[in-house]
Amino acid sequence: MDVVNQLQRQFLDYSASLHREGFLDDQFTQLQKLQDENSPDFVVEVASLFFEDCEKLINNMARALEQQGVDFKQVDASVHQLKGSSSSIGAMRVKNVCIAFRSFCEAQNREGCLRCLQQVTHEYSLLKNKLQTLFRLEQQILAAGGSVPAIE
Amino acid sequence: MMLGNCATSSSLSTESDEDIVNNNLTVLVVDDSPMIRKLHDMHLKKFGLKVQVAENGKNAVDLFRSGASFNLILMDKEMPIMDGAEVTKELRTMGVTSMIVGVTSLDSIFDRQAFMEAGLDHCFTKPLTTENIIFLLQELNKKNNEEN
Numbered sequence: 001m002d003v004v005n006q007l008q009r010q011f012l013d014y015s016a017s018l019h020r021e022g023f024l025d026d027q028f029t030q031l032q033k034l035q036d037e038n039s040p041d042f043v044v045e046v047a048s049l050f051f052e053d054c055e056k057l058i059n060n061m062a063r064a065l066e067q068q069g070v071d072f073k074q075v076d077a078s079v080h081q082l083k084g085s086s087s088s089i090g091a092m093r094v095k096n097v098c099i100a101f102r103s104f105c106e107a108q109n110r111e112g113c114l115r116c117l118q119q120v121t122h123e124y125s126l127l128k129n130k131l132q133t134l135f136r137l138e139q140q141i142l143a144a145g146g147s148v149p150a151i152e
Numbered sequence: 153m154m155l156g157n158c159a160t161s162s163s164l165s166t167e168s169d170e171d172i173v174n175n176n177l178t179v180l181v182v183d184d185s186p187m188i189r190k191l192h193d194m195h196l197k198k199f200g201l202k203v204q205v206a207e208n209g210k211n212a213v214d215l216f217r218s219g220a221s222f223n224l225i226l227m228d229k230e231m232p233i234m235d236g237a238e239v240t241k242e243l244r245t246m247g248v249t250s251m252i253v254g255v256t257s258l259d260s261i262f263d264r265q266a267f268m269e270a271g272l273d274h275c276f277t278k279p280l281t282t283e284n285i286i287f288l289l290q291e292l293n294k295k296n297n298e299e300n
Contacts, residue, residue, distance in 0.1 A: 006286060014285065027279055028278075030281075030282070031191070034194050034195060042194060046187055046190055046191060049185075049186050049187035049190060050187050052186075053185065053186075053187055073213050077230065080230065080257060081185070081230065081257075083186070083257050084230075084256075084257035084278045085183070085185060085187055086186070086280055087257065087278055088187065088191055088279040089187070089191075090189060104257075151269065
């Protein structure tokens with residue numbers, strides 16, 4: 001049981017740090033509350049779909065910004081979609097970059113957009129690693145015969 | 153069961169989330185994002201709703217044309233082929249009287265107003281919350297009571 005307690009404590013501390021550092025907001029906690037024994041992989045599945053979305057949208061933005069005559073409406077459409085996805089999963093830092101990104105699209109500022117693209121790529125990679133760590137901790141708890149503690 | 157104007161079933165003096173779990177209402181989620189469709193599906197099923205999803209507006213219109221009907225439609229705005237406003241206008245032209253609710257990340261009041269004017273009953277910002285769903289169930293129950 002010591003191992004389980006230790007892992008559970010690690011999980012809770014790690015989860016708290018993700019919220020404290022702004023990677024996740026309360027929306028992610030709401031997703032965790034939706035998960036149940038009938039859908040035990042719900043959060044992992046939603047996160048996978050989010051990562052797929054991010055990669056597709058970031059590629060779209062990069063391609064659009066590479067063009068001679070940048071279509072800022074097209075870039076904005078992808079940023080808008082990413083903002084919607086990120087707020088729906090609780091990816092706060094990604095969402096916040098999208099908000100700034102949209103301002104640069106509106107101003108048709110290519111340099112500003114490119115900086116935001118770099119930032120959003122960075123935030124997405126960071127979040128992906130951190131969520132993968134969180135999910136690994138969950139698996140370790142379950143493999144040790146424990147249950148994943150609920151986040152309040 | 154939620155009591156609107158109808159005083160049947162076991163009366164409860166205060167409403168709780170459990171009171172409005174409903175096994176009869178059907179919902180169509182129209183959104184081109186697989187992630188959003190999965191989220192809404194799970195969230196709505198928690199309230200006992202029967203959920204179907206459509207990945208774009210054209211599929212939603214085709215569903216109604218084939219005779220399907222739903223109590224509630226959750227409509228994204230930004231979708232390829234037909235956007236949420238176009239789909240809403242089309243459904244209303246077809247005579248669809250279901251509650252249609254926009255769920256969008258649109259920021260501008262002007263854009264949201266334009267979406268509402270397409271024929272929405274309500275419009276919420278993404279992400280859809282538990283409070284939004286409770287509100288919609290209350291509105292649906294009111295609507296059912298008025299129609300009966």
